[in-house]
Amino acid sequence: MRVNFTVNGRPQEADDVWEGESLLYVLRERLGLPGSKNACEQGECGSCTVRLDGVPVCSCLVAAGQVEGRDVVTVEGLAEYAKQRAEGGCASGACGTTLQDAQLGVPPGEAWGRQAKGTDSQTGEGGELSTVQQAFIDAGAVQCGFCTPGLLVASDELLERNPNPSDADIREALSGNLCRCTGYEKIMDAVRLAAARQSEEV
Amino acid sequence: MDFLRPASWEEALAAKAEHPTAVPIAGGTDVMVEINFDHRRPEYLLDLNRIGDLYEWEVGEESVRLGASVPYTKIMESLRAELPGLALASHTVASPQIRNRGGVGGNLGTASPAGDAHPALLAAGAEVEVESAARGTRLIPIDEFYTGVKRNALRPDELIRAVHVKKADGPQQYSKVGTRNAMVIAVCAFGLALHPETRTVRTGIGSAAPTPVRAKAAEEFLNAALEEGGFWDNGKIITPSVAKQFAGLCSAACNPIDDVRGTASYRRHAVGVMARRTLTWTWESYRGNHRTTEGAA
Secondary structure, eight states: OOEEEEETTEEEEEOSOOTTOBHHHIIIIISOOTTSOOSOSSSSSOTTEEEETTEEEEGGGSBGGGGTTOEEEOGGGHHHHHHHHHTTSOSSSOOOOOOGGGGOOOOHHHHHHHHHHTSOOTTOTTOOOOHHHHHHHHTTOOSSOSSHHHHHHHHHHHHHHOSSOOHHHHHHHTTTOOOSSSTTHHHHHHHHHHHHHHHHHO | OEEEOOSSHHHHHHHHHHOTTOEEESSOTTHHHHHHTTSOOOSEEEEOTTOGGGGOEEEOSSEEEEETTOBHHHHHHHOTTTOHHHHHHHHTSSOHHHHTTOBHHHHHHHOOTTOTHHHHHHHHOEEEEEEETTTEEEEEEHHHHEEETTEESOOTTOEEEEEEEEOOSSOEEEEEEOSSSSSOOOSEEEEEEEETTTTEEEEEEESSSSSOBOOHHHHHHHHHHHHHTTHHHHOOOOOHHHHHHHHHHHHHTOOOOOBTTBOHHHHHHHHHHHHHHHHHHHHHHHTTOSOTTOOBO
């Protein structure tokens, strides 16, 4: 079947989609957006977290056909999404982005190299990192990096909803994202750092 | 596989009548796992996401008519006053991502004994509204809904439209045992609701029998003991011996198995502990303390 939906602000058409296929598979294998990670495929780990009409969901548990006509933001579009929100374009969190390069699939190794330098995100050439992304780098919240895209999407949504979260708020918001490297302390640091920086910006 | 995308409830009923083997999918948090792991290859998937009515709820005089697809997140945010037990249960479901998608209709459709909503529905009192194109609507009392392990009273051409849950007329509590606070299937769970208007107590036990069950003998014992001692009027602390006997009868209502999550004897023991605790919490709240919405997972 064919599925039409919006990804990171850009209309997309996926063809020859199998009816039992997940949104995650469509993003990674048909649209060349490997940012959302495929780990548990049962909603346990949160590595595939995306925003569906603004709401954080596990993309492995959304059937491809269910996103027809809907709006998806992946980690690739997160920086632009956060930028537009900061500029007042999208307080509701339900709008997309306009960045044309958001769909460029960047090989994970290359993306990692760029991300580590702090000069670019996976959104394409010349993009800036969002506050949350930069905070994850600065706080050392990334080790193997596999859980990072999901944590970034979940953390960004938390700070959109609650700019000054308590530690309990952070733990609850990230309770659906597993990390097997960091022990979560650096991730907590990163979210606290992002919240502090975000409040300075306002 | 075919993906059916009805745009309205009537279309969905027609599709289910035409293809009784079609598997309804709403939040996808159960169905997609089975498909991803190749445990299930339904001939038809019946997507309910486009039916807006299923995401709405109405607060009536006596009960809340909760649309089958209202996500757990909404129940936690918006129905804490009317359905405190179900709101607490909803908060123990998996993770934010899952609570944003899953709803009570899916829990009922899957009818797993470990579904988090069941003990709260049993304790509050509820009816499941189901409908078919051929025979229209019927309301199934929650006590008659669960018929076996992952089996329910739905007929092949029926879909779950909503669940009518009695509005709380007294304190309710929910307790769940798991290895951590998020992302766990219940080892066992317990829901308790005080109904001061009828001077009754109702219970619900999860994950400790082939289906979710009420501890009816325990309820009858407690109802009699509370009546006899004038507790509803004098608001006295419940006698420890009464609480203990209630807990014992709740344990006895279990018919658990040993599995990877826990042994049968642990489940029986834990249900007794949760029964005593939830009774104490709700009774303290009834007596005028402020513990109505504090939960414990």
